[in-house]
Amino acid sequence: VTKKLLVLPGDGIGPEVMNEVARVVAWMGRARGIAFDISEDLVGGASLAVHGVPIRDEVIVAARAADAVLFGSVGDPKWASVGFDLRPEVAILKLRQELGLFANLRPAKVFDALAEASTLKPEVVAGLDIMIVRESVGGIYFGTPRGIETLPDGTKRGINTEIYTTPEIERVARVAFDLARQRGNRVCSVEKCNVMESGLLWKQVVTELHAREYADVELTHMLADNCAMQLVRNPRQFDVIVTGNLFGDLLSDLASMLTGSLGMLPSATLGAVDAEGRRPALYEPIHGSAPDIAGKGIANPLAQILSFAMLLRYSFGMEEEAALIEQAVANVLASGLRTADIMSPGMAQVGTSVMGEAVVRELDKL
Amino acid sequence: VTKKLLVLPGDGIGPEVMNEVARVVAWMGRARGIAFDISEDLVGGASLAVHGVPIRDEVIVAARAADAVLFGSVGDPKWASVGFDLRPEVAILKLRQELGLFANLRPAKVFDALAEASTLKPEVVAGLDIMIVRESVGGIYFGTPRGIETLPDGTKRGINTEIYTTPEIERVARVAFDLARQRGNRVCSVEKCNVMESGLLWKQVVTELHAREYADVELTHMLADNCAMQLVRNPRQFDVIVTGNLFGDLLSDLASMLTGSLGMLPSATLGAVDAEGRRPALYEPIHGSAPDIAGKGIANPLAQILSFAMLLRYSFGMEEEAALIEQAVANVLASGLRTADIMSPGMAQVGTSVMGEAVVRELDKL
Numbered sequence A, B: 001v002t003k004k005l006l007v008l009p010g011d012g013i014g015p016e017v018m019n020e021v022a023r024v025v026a027w028m029g030r031a032r033g034i035a036f037d038i039s040e041d042l043v044g045g046a047s048l049a050v051h052g053v054p055i056r057d058e059v060i061v062a063a064r065a066a067d068a069v070l071f072g073s074v075g076d077p078k079w080a081s082v083g084f085d086l087r088p089e090v091a092i093l094k095l096r097q098e099l100g101l102f103a104n105l106r107p108a109k110v111f112d113a114l115a116e117a118s119t120l121k122p123e124v125v126a127g128l129d130i131m132i133v134r135e136s137v138g139g140i141y142f143g144t145p146r147g148i149e150t151l152p153d154g155t156k157r158g159i160n161t162e163i164y165t166t167p168e169i170e171r172v173a174r175v176a177f178d179l180a181r182q183r184g185n186r187v188c189s190v191e192k193c194n195v196m197e198s199g200l201l202w203k204q205v206v207t208e209l210h211a212r213e214y215a216d217v218e219l220t221h222m223l224a225d226n227c228a229m230q231l232v233r234n235p236r237q238f239d240v241i242v243t244g245n246l247f248g249d250l251l252s253d254l255a256s257m258l259t260g261s262l263g264m265l266p267s268a269t270l271g272a273v274d275a276e277g278r279r280p281a282l283y284e285p286i287h288g289s290a291p292d293i294a295g296k297g298i299a300n301p302l303a304q305i306l307s308f309a310m311l312l313r314y315s316f317g318m319e320e321e322a323a324l325i326e327q328a329v330a331n332v333l334a335s336g337l338r339t340a341d342i343m344s345p346g347m348a349q350v351g352t353s354v355m356g357e358a359v360v361r362e363l364d365k366l
């Protein structure tokens, strides 16, 4: 069975860090005899520059046909004044929606070797390991009516609509409960039910699903503002957090920054298993396109490499190979190599490709 | 001229901490000859218990007639299953909307004596002083259509609508720019313009207003997810942050938790100056009703006392008296008294009323 991968490096540092994944892919062929059928395409600003759109329909089709998508990042200030429907971010939003990738899994994990990089006190974050499950094809990101309209008096109105339905909430909550069973067995569901009816429904549906099918998992509820506070006050109280698209966007970025390892964190976005047992999936780093450091060869490639490890695990069941990559990354860190974003006194600062090469060298030793 | 105050203690620890403000009010009469015409009423769960509604129309009328409202906090798990329209939180939401209190000013400030209480490293938060200006009568909190509807197949749909108009954005941005001129002269406007048209309009309107009237102030723009990260990574980069209702809810709670002084932080919510020069205003602590510690006499009254100081400054121009209260609070902390929430080794732990009495004793010395 060939393993079909679609690689979409995107903008900014995306192509640079993706280059380093290519080394790991090559190693998999060389050392483990695992071949991938890889195609690559443009998305985001990179696609706008060549094709005039942030993502072509062919790319969506190719993504559907692939077993997994490895995504870099999109977003580029160069395209700030392009129309709203043409902005680079449309690429990732369309991929999520068209492939039905409703569950965005965002681990916030402290790498022991990097704990000192956190702005939080070591005793607050040591060993931190949260999994945020963010709904990613619904909510205010996609609801209609939406847009900007001009009123008769010349003033303007910007409108967006948050919608969540019972099945949308249930399917993402299931992912969270299932994950919790393999981890700390605790789920915290986050909404703003004291202000928003969509949040009230969210809470009710999660509560009922829990009572029906997941009573063995510990379930708590938290308001989104309180969750933002609790993540700072005592982040280790959390195991799995499940929340909507917009809250998940903020809270997962917040949680990953707590770790001090933002440049290290991968993510997976999963769809529903279809009749043939196939599950669409996209893997991307938590970090963005970082246009300020793009092209300098200093970006940290480890989140992209770890996204590839996550891909091996979730899409191909290649647990052993995934663990090898993760071990190689841990060993590289232990050896003292650091890119600029995770640099600390006494360590050796290196660029993107030296870091990528080092991972492959560690893989060779394993 | 009598100074008409409406005092609304609300739920949980609200009444306890409000008791301590009464001591400070009494001191103002005794020591400075300043009398207030004070009336008090029930809101939130406290009002539900007696009147069956979270806030009566008479209370809104009284709030309009007052020169300023001093609010405690609302929210009580006892009322979790009351209908959505009757929940305790409706009290504060209605006050904000009916009085047109559109600018919620939330300082996130580190008290030197408490810097060690932060979960962040001291070198990251020392001297932190951010002012978050949160729009508070618009956005997804109030937009329609909203509600939960049952579809023909029995599933449910929860809906909320985010709306922002040019004038709504302009008036709150003005407050932010005006405040910035009295502080660090920098405003960061926060939205999610890469996903939401309401955020795109927000950014455009702030940009245009800035160019027209506030070009002397430094303006930057940030996406809300990035802002959540930057608040953890390097909070001191911010001076004034201006943002919508929902982002402001999360980001201001996050920012205040960074300080380690959550129980210390007051807030002001201001409306528009009317034809007679009157400006409706409400003052409340950032913290909530804390039902878990209500009735135990251990709550920290300092945020409520500092909210009263803010009231004196913003609603009555009594800068001198406001500064006296703030100095008294600083002296109490310097003397080593701490409530449980800000307790640290070597300090003397005291309850709510001992803390309140200590503030008055320090006022006597000034």
Ligand SMILES: CC(C)[C@H](C(=O)O)[C@@H](O)C(=O)O
Pocket (backbone or CB within 6 Å): A074, A075, A089, A092, A093, A249, B194, B195, B225
């Ligand atoms: C690029 C952007 C549209 C995206 C989002 O808001 O979902 C990003 O911030 C993310 O979290 O993956």
Ligand SMILES: CC(C)[C@H](C(=O)O)[C@@H](O)C(=O)O
Pocket (backbone or CB within 6 Å): A194, A195, A225, B074, B075, B089, B092, B093, B249
């Ligand atoms: C009590 C609640 C409705 C309120 C809000 O969400 O605005 C509170 O969290 C706040 O921030 O003042």
